[in-house]
Amino acid sequence: MALTCRHRLVNLYNSSCSATESHLTTIQITRATDVLPEEEIAAVQPLVDEINRLKIERNAIVAAHNYMTPDIFHLVADITGDSLALANLALEADADVIVLAGVKFMAETAKIINPEKTILIPDLAAGCSLADGITGADVRRMKAQYPGLPVVSYVNTSAEVKAESEITCTSGNALAVVESLGVDRVIFTPDQYLGKWVASKTDVEVILWEGSCMVHERFTGEEISDYKRDMGDIPVIAHPECPPDVLAEADYVGSTHGMIKWVSDNRPRKVMMITECSMADNIASAAPDTEFVRPCNLCPHMKRITLDNIKRSLETLTYQIEIPQDVAERARRAVTRMLEVGRQD
Ligand code: 13P
Ligand code: SF4
Numbered sequence: 001m002a003l004t005c006r007h008r009l010v011n012l013y014n015s016s017c018s019a020t021e022s023h024l025t026t027i028q029i030t031r032a033t034d035v036l037p038e039e040e041i042a043a044v045q046p047l048v049d050e051i052n053r054l055k056i057e058r059n060a061i062v063a064a065h066n067y068m069t070p071d072i073f074h075l076v077a078d079i080t081g082d083s084l085a086l087a088n089l090a091l092e093a094d095a096d097v098i099v100l101a102g103v104k105f106m107a108e109t110a111k112i113i114n115p116e117k118t119i120l121i122p123d124l125a126a127g128c129s130l131a132d133g134i135t136g137a138d139v140r141r142m143k144a145q146y147p148g149l150p151v152v153s154y155v156n157t158s159a160e161v162k163a164e165s166e167i168t169c170t171s172g173n174a175l176a177v178v179e180s181l182g183v184d185r186v187i188f189t190p191d192q193y194l195g196k197w198v199a200s201k202t203d204v205e206v207i208l209w210e211g212s213c214m215v216h217e218r219f220t221g222e223e224i225s226d227y228k229r230d231m232g233d234i235p236v237i238a239h240p241e242c243p244p245d246v247l248a249e250a251d252y253v254g255s256t257h258g259m260i261k262w263v264s265d266n267r268p269r270k271v272m273m274i275t276e277c278s279m280a281d282n283i284a285s286a287a288p289d290t291e292f293v294r295p296c297n298l299c300p301h302m303k304r305i306t307l308d309n310i311k312r313s314l315e316t317l318t319y320q321i322e323i324p325q326d327v328a329e330r331a332r333r334a335v336t337r338m339l340e341v342g343r344q345d
Helices: 005-012 038-058 070-076 083-092 104-113 136-145 159-163 174-180 192-199 221-231 256-266 278-286 307-316 325-341
Strands: 060-065 079-081 097-101 118-120 151-154 167-169 185-189 205-208 236-238 270-274 291-293
Touching (some): 038 070, 038 307, 060 083, 070 278, 083 104, 083 325, 097 104, 104 325, 136 185, 151 174, 159 325, 167 325, 174 325, 185 192, 192 205, 221 270, 236 256, 256 278
Parallel strands (some): 060 079, 185 205, 236 270
16 A cells, blocks of 8 residues: 555654645644654654554554544544544545544444445444434434434434434534435434534424533533633634534534634634544644633543554454444445535535
């Protein structure tokens, strides 16, 4: 496999790399030394070298979500991005094996759209409160309650829930997906806050499942307005999984990709970023003039992924994602339909 821009970056630390050299636009080009102390890099260097050797041996890549810790994000990830970018990657990647440094629903999505590839998750317990809070049977019950209404499911769901849905969405295209259906009413699962945010932007009536993200639901509007009062009126950017009173305080609401883009387009001196903590660490080096203020909530699921278990995953080719064929086929229709709508932010 040809070395990607990121492989070279890891090897040389100080090399620069143009966007055209990397085959995916969501990649964050940065220098590891800008974000990680040199001693920390030196301490993990043998592990990083071993992971990079195994990647070549296995014809594998590491695809990392924006919430991974900076060592994973900057030292071993070939591709970084939000859920939508990681889904697209599974279609485009020139590799036999993809290690999904993220949570299980992301690995399942990759498997759904690319059943030929070996998709690995380093820890099967890396779940998600949204995905774990709804089953296929729950969706069938909602469909029986609202006959004929299409179901839009956030990608933060199991393959079984996707299979019961007409289309999936991510935080990077939820509004466009809902409006793409051309109907007056939809069932939206499982994130009530993303659903409410979409409902506030469209005339389509959105019937909600009352799920929530255990990380973003902990932020409160009061906390954000207190910060704003104490720090001066700095811009606030927030993920749409936050409750409505938090989003009411925000100047921009979008996916993790959208928030990174907002910072790079606007180059604020200071910004309050309301999402999982690791995001700010990861993008700090790409925005050296921006100070990130953030109430810090960590996702315990995302934090199960470590350099150690990525190495073990590549060594032992575990844990492989398997989805029953009939479920995968129905889920693929919903995910493919979403990919055709594309990105909105
Ligand atoms: P993004 O698709 O915006 O990266 O969000 C995924 C997620 O799980 C946020 O909590
Ligand atoms: Fe799920 Fe929330 Fe963690 Fe994202 S941050 S993976 S939505 S629990």
